[in-house]
Amino acid sequence: GTVEPWPCPVGHYCGANNSSPVPCPAGTYSNLIELEASSECRLCDPGKYCSTAGLTSPTGSCQAGFYCEAGAINSTGAADEDTSGGRRRVMACPAGHYCTSGASVPTPCPPGTYCEGGDKEPTPCLAGTYNMEEMQTSCRTCPAGYLCYPGGVVDYSDGTTFSPSMLEACLASPEAGGSGRMCVSTMGGHNFSCPPGHYCPEGLRDSSLGRCPPGTFNAHHGLNNVSQCMSCPPGMYCSGSGLAWPSGPCLPGRYCREGAADQYGSTCDNRSVACDSPRCELMIAREINGRSCGGECPAGWICPEGAWAPLPCPPGKYCEQAGRAHETGPCNAGYYCMLEVGGASGSTATPGNSEGRGQCWAGHYCAEGTIAPEPCPRGTFSGRVGNTQLSDCTACPAGHYCATE
Structure with missing residues (x-):
């Protein structure tokens, strides 16, 4: 029989009628505990994809040549429909744009280049061709009497090639535009x-x-x-x-x-x-x-470079001070740190008994950095809490038996 309910683990949700944790569906993930409904699972980040159920972080980055909106299941343009609205979340990079790995939106193909569709990067116009505008799918042939350099942006009216530095000079002028x-x-x-x-x-x-x-x-x-x-x-x-x-x-x-x-x-x-x-x-x-x-980043949480929200301290670790990019170190011997948590429980190497962390149970031992208490082997026992090593388990005395681990 269950003595007390366990917190719903990361990557899952536990509704009122669920007898066991239910994995967050593909296209979502969760690095938090105690979710109550699938709607609390987080849509896969833009530019990422989440290919399976029960994920605690995205599977990887969207493949170059494609772009992934929030909630993507695949890294390329395979069938990937949003069941709630039928909208595709992974799409091939459209013509006139290019998409590097991890793209969440297409980037316009700049002047002097072209993008036919599904491009990983823009293709410079060849010598003898030019483009004046962005988002082009091909380059124009240079007219008779003009010279067009590779990748050059040329004014069709007089054939003069100009560069970004000339554009800066233009921006410094007082002339008005439409x-x-x-x-x-x-x-x-x-x-x-x-x-x-x-x-x-x-x-x-x-x-x-x-x-x-x-x-x-x-x-x-x-x-x-x-x-x-x-x-x-x-x-x-x-x-x-x-x-x-x-x-x-x-x-x-x-x-x-x-x-x-x-x-x-x-x-x-x-x-x-x-x-x-x-x-x-x-x-x-x-x-x-x-x-x-x-x-x-608050104490009990970590914020690696590029974090957009604090992440809870990982299992087996504690995150003592505010402003940490990584965990402080392993939880102390004699304690277990089972779950990924933030706040007070995640900020100490000697946590109290809450949120899946606490002092090692009687009949178990917990070395430094323990995630789950290790039971004393068959034939041994311990009535104390906070054991730190296997030798803290005592051999079963004569006339008694210690059957379970």
Whole structure:
């Protein structure tokens, strides 16, 4: 008979009518204990896939040439339907885009390159061809009388090749552009799209006024509204203004939620609304919790580099101080640390009897770093708690028997 109920283990949920833990379904995972319903299992992270049931972390990264939305089951474009809505969660990279390993959204193919579909990286235009715009599936043939360099971006009107450094010079000019464009009628008639990291409303005369704000980035050309700048993804930070890509992963020992504006998660994208994508098909209200988008990892939890939420201390270990990227060390001999937990139970090497951790049971022994108490062998016993080694188990005295382990 059960003496007391066990906490539902990681990777599972335990409903009121379940006699045993039920694995979280494929496409989800859970690194937390005591889940009560499948809805509490976490959708597989964007850019990752979760191929089997009962996972405590994603199986791996989405394969290059594909992109994986939250809840993906496969790493490639195999049949992967969301049973709740019938929407595919793993898709081949669309034409005009490329998808590196771990992609959660397609990246537009930049000017001077082309992407036919399913591309892992953009293909530069060959010598004798050119492209003026992003998201192209082929390159144009260079017209008679003009020279087109490999990967070159050429103005069709006069054949002059220009480079990113020339674009920067253009951005420094005082000329105004139309909505989503800058530098019209500059540099001999070149017409540049608004560059990545910026948005260009109609009449903009200074590119510094159109930089995407801290906590956001923009990998696309031609944006015209600050709401189109994308919030920094979870686990990353976007420091400063005008970023075309996130600055990097959150520091070890810290965690960064969506919109983090520094590597500590202490400042945040402060926009009240944002677009769901650069095409801005839907405006989404943003919840702003003060100025914070994360912070220091609390005691009993760990935050490795790039963490977007604290992770509970792993089994057999304890995580003593706040701000830790890894566990402090193994739980002390005489104690067991069975489950992955955070808070007070995960912050001490000598935990109290709660949350699947505590002092070693009578009839058992627990060496340093024990996950589950080891029973005394057949023919031995121990009436004490907190045993640390096999020798703490005493031979059964004459006239008695000790049958069970």
